[in-house]
Amino acid sequence: MKGLSYAIAGLLSCVATVQSFGEPCKDCDFTSVVDILSSSAMFSTFLRVIQRNGDIPTLNELQNFTLLAPVNTAFAGLSESESIADFDIYNYILEDRVLDTSEIVRGTSVIYEGVKFPLVLRRDESGPARINNAAIVESDLKPNFQNATVHGISELLPNPPNSQSLIHDINRESRKADIFDSFVQGFRGFEQITDNNTLLIPSDVNFFKCFNHIEINYILDPFDELSSLDGPMADAWNHDRQVFLQNLICHGIIGGQTAGRRITTNLNNQLVHVTNHNLGSSLSVNGSTPSNKANMIFNRGIAHSFSDMPFLPDAFQFTAEKYLHGMNSTDFVKELYFRKLQHIIQEKSLYENLTIFVPEFSSNEHQGFSKPNLLYHFVEDQLWLEEEFKDVNRIHSSTRTFPSAFCSSNKRLGGNCQRLRITKTESSYIINDKFKVLHAKPHVIGRTLIYTISEALQLPGEFLSSLNPFHHCSESLSLFQQVNLLNLPLNNKGYTILLPCFDSWHDYDLNFEYLRSNVTAIEHLSKSMILQTLIYSDTKTQTLEVMNMLDEKVSLSIHSADRSNQVDVELSDVAGTVKIERGLDTLFNQGVIHPLRSFYVPKEINISLKDLIETSGANYFLELLENLEDFTSMINESKPFSVLVPMSVGTGSITDRSTNLEDFLRLHLVNGSSTYSLLKCDGQISTLFGEPLICRQSSTGDYWLKLQNGDDHEVHILRRGCSSSGNKSCVFLIDRPISIRWLNRDKKRLRLPGIAIGAGVLVGSVSMLAVFLCILLVLFGKSAKRPVLRASLDEEHDNQEARSLLANNDSSRAIPNPRQEQNRRFETTYSSNASVPAIDVANSPR
Incomplete structure (x- = not known):
């Protein structure tokens, strides 16, 4: 067979x-x-x-x-x-x-x-x-x-495309699978992994439903960063991409009516429920909507495309590290790995509050980070910036400070965390006055918020370099420099520096000059305003004891109102309440600086009115005050009066019998209750003479004074300063004396009653007749001898002005003897027993 x-x-x-x-x-x-x-x-x-x-x-x-x-x-x-x-x-x-x-x-x-x-x-x-x-x-x-x-x-049966080419052809025809096409083009071994299997192709719509652009970037690696990585970071990223793809590949060939209702597994060995629809012309998986296209064959398998596979994100879990890769901040991640800080951005970021400020990709190329500098980019809390600044008016700016994750500087900050200073402007958020936050809404992953900033943050620098030049602190810094306080020693606590800036010395330039010439006072002042602790403007109301740089214990009381722009700080060794402006904290590597808008005097420093007048160089005017007993105690004890000190005082200041030295000085003394008005150039200013002054501020900001009931003569306020007893006892340096004569002329012209006017008309008529008769006698008489009457008072005033002696600011210049400059008439009317030379107050220079 x-x-x-x-x-x-x-x-x-x-x-x-x-x-x-x-x-x-x-x-x-x-x-x-x-x-x-x-x-x-x-x-x-x-x-x-x-x-x-x-x-x-x-x-x-x-x-x-x-x-x-x-x-x-x-x-x-x-x-x-x-x-x-x-x-x-x-x-x-x-x-x-x-x-x-x-x-x-x-x-x-x-x-x-x-x-x-x-x-x-x-x-x-x-x-x-x-x-x-x-x-x-x-x-x-x-x-x-x-x-x-x-x-x-009827047709030939050519070789189908491979799986990669099939996806590319689908995208070329429909332009609806561009994302997945890009993914598989860069995936090594894609052909082998799809061999004799069923491929589920997500459309672009499906990606956008399940992922944001950062997550898509992580899946695709469009910046080609993965190729430059190795070690654990590369392994983790490659593993995620592998798992993602295997989630979309089912074992075996599944399609048509043969799919029926069956359960299979994907290459991650997860169950996949498959159901066919319309007699096998479409199918769904795990409850998805039916496929857009089904039963598309490739050389070793079959593919189906979908626009809604809800299980697409189930392949792996996103973390802060993966988001940073997707934001093209792989260099930042490399630095974290290098500094052994990668645990901060891994699974921990999903369960613990965290905020990351990551520099924009273009700014962190080839840039290294120290460990402290890296930690300074993290805040161990969620900072929702829009929520933090929700009550801020869009027109105005607001600033707050937040502790960073850099908390290890025991020597500099005593273990406290260095802070970030964030300012909300009309259109953006700025960190430390330099680094711009590029988007107000953070990227959120788990419990982590990520903001992109314009460039890498830098830790606050030294004391001097940290100050904003627009705060105008140079005058105070010059005092600190005189006593070597620009470089502070490490104290394991940190420092709070209360630094007069802005226009703090505007009302106290005489104080500044006095201090500059007194090193002991400078040292005491400066060290009193440096506290060996950290006090920020957002510190809550409390009372505590701290040490200042004089190694003295100081009682510190902080009064912080929620809606106030200022924090009141009371120091037991400083006169007055220190006003700290909320949000104006200036961070430096050893603590915080508070630029102040006012000058505060420690209680141990005593600056009298006499000290300030001497500092101004108006020694002659000081002699005048000290020659009268009532005024001596006033300037030595700094009673609540202020002094208008003329830069120059001439011997022609008193020529009229109706005036005297005491009136002249009283006109230059201001009641303490009016000093504030004078400092602010606002309101009526009362003098001890009884006649009020008014102040005018020019367009350039200069202050000018005049008699309220006088003519238009004005004096210019040049400098000022206040005694340590407070703002009711100050010295104002003016360019020339205020003349009582300015007031007298106005009185004669403005205060005549009606009867006096009528009498004046009658007297005037009689006088004119008498003058006419005199003229006739003169014409027919002999030549007149020299006139007995001298020049008018006005002419005399002009002559006296020309001969007036100035009290020079330079103390080394000799003070002229007034007696040698006065005319004989005035000498004969002035008492020879007077203890001071005659001064013409009525006819001071105009």
């Missing part, structure tokens, strides 16, 4: 060989697949191709198969060489299956066993069945010698 089988096979081979040369066996009782192809002209082109490719023996040797034979029209437009090129007979063979068209049910099914690549069979209610879009135009041609069937198809 075995020999008979071999004989029959040999005979069949001979017959097939004869037929292969185009000589049909007319008298044979059996036919093969090749016989069917030879007997029909519609397969002539296909037969010629397989003859030239040497595929006839292959077809004759097969059993239990189906041949899909393209008809001649499938080759239309192709040359003979094009028809043969890349031709593979196995593209058209279903092995181990004889497929009858009656088995092709309505709908879509997939054949994936016994084929070179999956075949998708479709049958509608009308029309022929189709295999991979090729219509079956001649069906069920069966040879009687082989267990096989032949179907004539």
